[in-house]
Each structure stands twice: as structure tokens, then as C-alpha cells.
Amino acid sequence: MTRKFRGAAGTVALSATIALLAAGCAGGDASGSSDGSTAMTFWHNSTTGEGKAFWEDTVADFEAANPGVTIEIQAIQNEDMDGKLQTALNSGDAPDIFMARGGGKLADVVEAGQVMDLTDAIDDATMSALGGEGAFSAFTVDGKIYGMPTAVLPGGIYYSKDLFAAAGITSTPTTMDELNDAVTALKASGVDPIALGAKDAWPAAHWYYFFALRECSQDTITEAGSTMNFDDECWSKAGEDLEEFAGTNPFNNGFLTTSAQQGAGSSAGLIANHKAGMELMGAWNTGVIASLTPDEQPLADLGWFPFPELEGGKGEPGAMMGGVDGFSCSADAPKECADFLNFFMQKEYQEGYATAFHTLPASKEAQGVVTDPALQSILEAYNEAPYVEIWMDTTFGQNIGNALNSGVVDMLAGKGDAAGIVKSLTDAAAKE
Numbered sequence: 406m407t408r409k410f411r412g413a414a415g416t417v418a419l420s421a422t423i424a425l426l427a428a429g430c431a432g433g434d435a436s437g438s439s440d441g442s443t444a445m446t447f448w449h450n451s452t453t454g455e456g457k458a459f460w461e462d463t464v465a466d467f468e469a470a471n472p473g474v475t476i477e478i479q480a481i482q483n484e485d486m487d488g489k490l491q492t493a494l495n496s497g498d499a500p501d502i503f504m505a506r507g508g509g510k511l512a513d514v515v516e517a518g519q520v521m522d523l524t525d526a527i528d529d530a531t532m533s534a535l536g537g538e539g540a541f542s543a544f545t546v547d548g549k550i551y552g553m554p555t556a557v558l559p560g561g562i563y564y565s566k567d568l569f570a571a572a573g574i575t576s577t578p579t580t581m582d583e584l585n586d587a588v589t590a591l592k593a594s595g596v597d598p599i600a601l602g603a604k605d606a607w608p609a610a611h612w613y614y615f616f617a618l619r620e621c622s623q624d625t626i627t628e629a630g631s632t633m634n635f636d637d638e639c640w641s642k643a644g645e646d647l648e649e650f651a652g653t654n655p656f657n658n659g660f661l662t663t664s665a666q667q668g669a670g671s672s673a674g675l676i677a678n679h680k681a682g683m684e685l686m687g688a689w690n691t692g693v694i695a696s697l698t699p700d701e702q703p704l705a706d707l708g709w710f711p712f713p714e715l716e717g718g719k720g721e722p723g724a725m726m727g728g729v730d731g732f733s734c735s736a737d738a739p740k741e742c743a744d745f746l747n748f749f750m751q752k753e754y755q756e757g758y759a760t761a762f763h764t765l766p767a768s769k770e771a772q773g774v775v776t777d778p779a780l781q782s783i784l785e786a787y788n789e790a791p792y793v794e795i796w797m798d799t800t801f802g803q804n805i806g807n808a809l810n811s812g813v814v815d816m817l818a819g820k821g822d823a824a825g826i827v828k829s830l831t832d833a834a835a836k837e
Contacts, residue, residue: 441473442473442474442475443473443474443475443739443741444474444475444476444477445474445475445476445477445501445502445738445739445741445742445745446476446477446479446500446501446502447460447464447476447477447478447479447500447501447502447503447745448479448480448481448486448490448500448502448503448504449478449480449481449504449732450480450481450482450483450486450504451480451762452480452481452482453696454696454701455760455761455762456692456761456762457480458761459757459758459761459762460478461478462757463748463749463754463757464476464478466748466754467744467745467748467749470748471741471744474741476502476745479500481504483666484605484665486504487506487510487803490503490504491803494514494517494519494735499519499735499737500735501734501735501737501738501739501742502732502733502734502735502738502742502745502746503732503733503734503735504730504731504732505520505544505551505552505730505731505732505733506728506729506730506796506799507543507544507552507554507728507729507730507731507795507799508543508630508729508795508796508799508800508802509630509799509800509801509802509803509805509806510799510802510803510806511543511544511546511551511552511733512546512802513802513803514551514733515546515547515551518736519735519736520551520552520733520734520735520736521551521733521734521735521736521738521742521743522549522550522551523550523551523552523553523733523734523743523746524549524550526740526743526746526747527541527550527553527743527747528747530747530750530751531553531746531747531750534750534751534752534755534768534769534770534771535554535750535767535768535769536769538550540554540767541554542729543728543729543731543795544729544731544733551733552731552732552733553731553732553733553746553747553750554729554730554731554767555730555731555732555749555750555755555758555766555767556689556729556730556731556758556762556764556765556766556767557688557727557728557729557730557765557767557787557793558687558688558689558727558728558729558730558796559687559688559725559726559727559783559786559787559790559793560611560614560615560685560686560687560688560712560725560726560727560796561685561688561709561710561711561712561725561783561786562578562683562684562685562709562710562711562712563676563683563684563685563686563690563691563694563707563708563709563779564577564676564682564683564684564707564708564709564710565676565679565681565682565683565704565706565707565708566706566707566708567679567706568591568594568596568679568681568682569587569591569682569708571594572587572590572591572593572594572596572682573590573594574586574587574590574591577708577710578710578713579710579713579714580713580714580715580716581646581650581713581714581715581716583713584713585650585653587682587683588653588655591682591683596679596680596681596682597656597657597658597675597680597681597682598655598656598681598682598683599655599656599657599681599682599683599684599685600656600657600660600663600672600673600675600676600680600681600683600684601656601657601660601663601672601684601685602660602663602664602665602666602671602672602673603656603660603661603662603663603814603817604661604662604663604664604665605664605665605666606807606810606811606813606814607665607796607798607810608665608672608685608686609660609810609813609814609817610797610798610809610810610813610814611685611686611687611796612647612650612651612685612813613643613644613647613797613809613813613826614726614796614797614798615685615712615726616642616643616644616646616647616650616715617639617640617643617797618712618720618724618725618726618794619643619646619712619714619715619718619720619724620639620640620642620643620646620715620718620719620720621637621639621640621643621718621719621720622639622719622720622721623720623721623724623792623794625637625639625719626794626800629801630800630801633801633805633830633834633837634834635827635830635831635834639718639719640826640827640830641823641824641827643823644816644822644823644824644825644826644827645823646715647813647816647817647823648816648822648823651816651817657672657675657680657681660672660817661814661817661818663675665686666693668697669697671697672684672686673686673690673693673694673697674697676690676694676704676707677694677695677697677698677704678697678698678699685712687727687728687796688727688764688765688780688783689730689762689764691703691707691763691764691777691779691780692762692763692764694707695763703763703777707777707778707779708778708779708782709779709780709782709783710782711723711725711786712725712726721791721792722791723786723789723790723791724790724791724792724793724794725786725787725790725792725793725794726793726794726795726796726797727787727793727794727795727796728795728796728799729795731767732746734746750767750768752768752770752771755767755768755770755771756771756774758771759771759772759774759775760774763777763780764780765780765783765784765787772784797809798810801830801834802837804833804836804837805830805833805834805837807833808829808830808832808833809826809829809830809833811829812825812826812828812829812830813826815829
């Protein structure tokens with residue numbers, strides 16, 4: 406099997422992050438009436454707080470600027486989004502505007518003819534604000550653009566500066582030996598070293614992704630994203646690295662039944678309430694953590710550092726992994742859908758987006774609003790990264806990605822091993 410899409414393993418142009426939140430459902434087609442009005446449906450994953458309010462206000466402004474156009478908003482629980490969207494697309498009842506992850510997941514939708522070609526619909530102002538065509542790499546399939554990037558989500562390790570200080574940790578880990586030392590120190594101080602929401606599978610798999618980023622060369626990851634071949638020994642070594650690290654019991658008690666982002670008992674909630682010292686997560690986490698602190702304000706002592714380097718690995722030092730969140734239009738959506746995508750990329754809305762989601766906006770013009778220290782650290786590392794890989798479950802597409810995530814959880818639960826992770830990838834790829 407060969408996939409042809411850019412962004413599965415290339416450098417993604419400088420951008421941003423998004424906060425992932427909670428619940429909703431349903432779908433619908435665009436409709437035009439005899440009086441010339443147009444109705445569209447819009448799915449996003451922000452069901453509470455500032456993010457939800459941002460989209461409501463932005464849609465209201467668009468409707469005011471475009472008389473006769475109405476948009477019905479529906480918020481979908483993040484962990485339910487991919488499955489519900491795929492069902493809606495396959496049933497022919499897709500939302501006109503929907504959240505898109507890019508990479509292999511988008512390539513599958515393009516192949517099925519379910520998404521609009523936006524290549525000629527991106528206006529000059531939007532292209533300039535994003536810094537050129539490179540910003541669309543994760544949403545480009547066979548040379549055509551199928552999505553509007555709103556945020557890049559580079560991953561790394563969030564930590565509590567106060568808990569580090571209490572444990573006697575004076576600097577952030579840069580190697581695996583130093584990370585292991587930090588785990589030991591945090592245990593001795595009486596807190597869980599690392600929060601992990603393995604109930605949702607993908608947060609656990611992030612650990613495998615980053616070990617693979619350090620073990621595998623960029624060319625190897627690029628090839629796997631195209632051919633779905635995982636014969637290189639680096640894929641097995643990444644699993645062995647994770648197996649060895651997990652054997653030190655670095656994660657919170659009950660991590661297999663802990664969710665990632667829902668409530669004070671989630672992995673993000675453990676960080677927000679100083680119950681755990683670290684969490685490996687994408688850059689949306691700043692906003693999620695802020696929503697789970699006792700006063701629902703940004704965590705004052707929140708810090709961030711890149712995933713540690715791995716001695717002997719073939720990945721280039723400083724390489725990062727992250728996602729590119731954005732929005733696409735269904736194949737049958739009216740032209741006003743593309744108008745809406747360009748509309749919310751204006752500077753004032755990108756600045757509002759960054760503020761509402763406590764994140765890094767895709768638009769370079771809007772990045773001046775970023776003042777959070779953790780986000781500034783992410784931005785600095787992102788600027789200096791030699792390349793940025795897309796999350797592997799996104800790169801490989803939904804079916805293979807889900808198999809990968811499940812294989813990692815099985816290993817952590819004692820139901821499999823490192824070889825089983827690679828087998829799950831290979832077996833899933835054979836069914837494509």
C-alpha cells in the first residue's frame with residue numbers, strides 16, 4: 406500500500422497548538438433555499454468555556470458579514486470526533502465544515518472523494534499570514550490543498566516547576582538517564598512522577614511515538630508513512646525502549662483506567678492539581694490544564710521541555726513530533742464554507758483563537774499574543790527543530806493508527822510486548 410501525501414514526515418511550517426476539550430453529536434448537509442440563503446453545519450471539539458464561546462462569537466461575526474448565510478454549530482467530544490465524523494462522511498450526512506487532523510487520516514477522506522479541494526480557494530491574505538504553501542503541508546494530498554491549518558501541536562513534556570523544586574530537581578531532563586533520575590526524585594518526594602491517561606489509548610502511544618522519533622531516521626519514518634512497511638529494526642527498538650522505561654513504574658497509579666483530559670482525575674487534571682510531576686502531551690495541554698485547576702486559570706508554575714534525546718538513536722537531535730489541527734469542507738459544501746475558513750484566519754480571530762485556547766495560533770501574524778511561558782518554550786523549540794513529524798496515528802491513517810495505539814496499551818497492560826506493537830502495525834497495514 407502506498408499513500409501519497411505531504412506532511413506525513415516533513416517539516417511543517419511554523420505555527421501552533423489547540424486545546425482539546427469535551428461533548429456533542431449529529432451531522433447535516435448544506436442547503437440553499439429559493440431566496441438565496443445558505444445554511445451550513447460546523448463540527449468542532451470545544452464543548453465548554455472559552456473555546457466554545459470563541460467559535461460561537463466567530464460564527465456570529467461571519468453570519469453578520471454574510472447576510473443570508475447561517476451556520477449551525479455542533480460540538481463533539483474530542484475522543485469521539487474521528488469515529489463520528491467517519492460515520493457521517495460514509496453515510497452521506499457529513500457536516501459542511503469539520504475538524505481535520507491532516508496526514509493519512511485526511512488522505513483516506515480525499516481518496517474517498519469526501520472533502521473539498523481548497524487549492525484555489527485560499528485567499529492571498531490567508532496565504533501570507535500562514536507564511537506560504539509550506540504551512541499547508543499536512544493538508545496537501547497529491548499537490549492539492551484540502552484543509553485550513555489553525556494550529557500546529559508540537560509535543561513534549563509538561564511539568565510542575567514547584568514539584569520539581571520540592572523534589573530537588575534543579576534542571577529539566579535532556580537525556581533518558583536524566584529523565585529516569587527525575588522520576589526517582591519525584592517518587593521520593595511523594596508524588597506520581599508522570600501522569601498518563603492510557604484509558605484513551607493515544608496518550609499512552611505518544612510515548613512510543615517519541616521513542617520511535619529518537620530511534621528512527623527521518624527517511625525511515627517518511628518511508629513508513631508512504632509504504633506502511635515497518636521492517637526497520639528501529640520500530641522494534643522503540644517498543645523495547647518504552648517497555649524498559651515502563652518497567653520502572655513511572656506512571657500514576659491506575660494509569661490504564663485514567664482518562665487524558667476529562668476532569669480533575671484525568672492525567673491533565675493530575676498536573677493541574679499538583680498530584681503528578683510530568684505529562685507527555687501535545688501543545689494544546691496548556692489550555693486543558695488551565696481548565697482543570699481549582700480556579701480554572703492557567704497553572705502558574707507550569708513548565709515544558711522537549712522529549713529527551715536517546716543515545717544511539719538515528720533521529721536527528723531536536724526533532725519534534727506534533728499534529729496540525731485545522732478544518733476542511735465536505736465535498737458537497739457550498740462555496741461559503743471556504744469563505745468561512747478564510748474568515749477565521751484573519752489576524753483578530755487568530756489572536757482570539759490563541760487567547761481562548763491558550764495556544765499557539767497558526768498565523769504568524771498573530772503569534773505576538775502568546776505570553777504563557779510554557780507556550781513560549783514550545784515555540785522556541787519548534788522554531789529550532791530540524792524537522793517536525795506528524796503524530797504517528799495521524800500519519801498512518803485511522804485503522805493503522807488505532808492498531809498502533811491499542812498495541813502500545815496492550816504492552817503497558819502486560820498483554821503484549823514490543824514485538825507485538827510492530828505486529829499490530831504490520832497486520833493492520835496488510836488489511837488496507
